[in-house]
Amino acid sequence: MSIVVTGATGHLGRHVVEQLLDKVPADRITAVVRDEAKAADLAARGVKLAVADYNAPETFDSVFAAGDKVLLISGNEFDKGRPAQHQVVIDAAKAAGVALLAYTSAPGALSAALADDHRTTEQALLASGLPYTLLRNGWYHENYTENLAPVLEHDAVVAAAGEGRVSSASRADYAAAAVAVLTGEGHENKTYELGGDEAWSFAEYAAELSRQTGREIVYNAVSTEVLTGILAGAGLPGPLAAILAGVDASIEKGELVVTGGDLSRLAGRPTTPLAEAITAALKA
Numbered sequence: 001m002s003i004v005v006t007g008a009t010g011h012l013g014r015h016v017v018e019q020l021l022d023k024v025p026a027d028r029i030t031a032v033v034r035d036e037a038k039a040a041d042l043a044a045r046g047v048k049l050a051v052a053d054y055n056a057p058e059t060f061d062s063v064f065a066a067g068d069k070v071l072l073i074s075g076n077e078f079d080k081g082r083p084a085q086h087q088v089v090i091d092a093a094k095a096a097g098v099a100l101l102a103y104t105s106a107p108g109a110l111s112a113a114l115a116d117d118h119r120t121t122e123q124a125l126l127a128s129g130l131p132y133t134l135l136r137n138g139w140y141h142e143n144y145t146e147n148l149a150p151v152l153e154h155d156a157v158v159a160a161a162g163e164g165r166v167s168s169a170s171r172a173d174y175a176a177a178a179v180a181v182l183t184g185e186g187h188e189n190k191t192y193e194l195g196g197d198e199a200w201s202f203a204e205y206a207a208e209l210s211r212q213t214g215r216e217i218v219y220n221a222v223s224t225e226v227l228t229g230i231l232a233g234a235g236l237p238g239p240l241a242a243i244l245a246g247v248d249a250s251i252e253k254g255e256l257v258v259t260g261g262d263l264s265r266l267a268g269r270p271t272t273p274l275a276e277a278i279t280a281a282l283k284a
């Protein structure tokens with residue numbers, strides 16, 4: 001029986017494999033990658049590699065075995081039909097008879113268009129009859145803290161979220177939850193709503209940035225139309241810019257506030273405070 005992680009060379013996948021290595025022998029972990037060279041460091045540590053692409057169903061033919069526990073990390077090719085890509089993995093896992101298929105989804109309350117692919121994948125997973133775990137990941141701190149350059153250039157956080165709050169957490173926190181599910185017992189057919197312990201507003205985010213940089217950084221609240229224009233102006237394809245601005249509209253409505261404590265409970269510790277993620281990003 002192996003623990004198999006797709007998207008293993010992505011940001012979240014790397015955290016998951018790293019944390020798995022602390023808990024299980026390397027030869028019980030299979031990293032599913034598109035580019036073997038990107039995972040050479042993992043192979044050197046004894047992690048098994050499987051080369052497969054969500055766009056090529058036949059590449060998944062022998063990736064899974066009966067009894068495996070699988071983490072399907074959602075893809076990032078928004079223009080290629082992610083539900084069909086994810087279906088490829090579900091079908092292969094079903095054919096192999098895996099013991100568990102965990103999927104990194106989005107918060108149940110999120111009505112933004114970005115959540116559509118996740119809902120479709122959740123339905124496909126439930127329809128498959130496989131034992132499943134829905135890891136409904138809330139927002140990453142890193143969505144913000146890894147994009148500080150324009151904020152520091154203009155001394156302004158620009159968002160279309162009004163006074164809305166978001167309970168983000170670090171990728172490492174979400175990875176810890178996934179690892180708990182993959183290495184623990186009793187997570188079959190469970191849905192976890194995952195988010196940081198503390199929700200914050202963009203005004204508070206700007207204030208924390210000001211405190212840590214010693215500069216006066218303000219929150220500039222704009223409309224979703226203005227934000228779509230700004231993101232498109234920065235080079236994002238129009239449809240993606242609109243989708244991301246739509247997430248801010250959801251934040252304003254409170255749809256990315258996750259309560260209930262599933263994330264810290266699964267991780268076995270409090271989630272990473274936003275201030276800590278800011279400190280790390282400013283140091284990087």
Ligand SMILES: NC(=O)c1ccc[n+]([C@@H]2O[C@H](COP(=O)([O-])OP(=O)(O)OC[C@H]3O[C@@H](n4cnc5c(N)ncnc54)[C@H](OP(=O)(O)O)[C@@H]3O)[C@@H](O)[C@H]2O)c1
Binds near residue numbers: 011035073074077
């Ligand atoms: N909760 C949030 O705030 C948030 C934010 C952004 C994204 N997400 C979602 O969460 C996922 C994981 O986040 P992340 O930060 O790790 O994203 P990421 O760094 O972009 O990683 C995406 C992973 O998916 C793999 N992938 C993409 N298309 C694939 C395909 N056709 N076949 C096989 N693998 C494919 C990539 O492979 P390569 O390594 O070969 O590129 C990569 O490993 C994202 O893909 C996205 O669905 C969530």
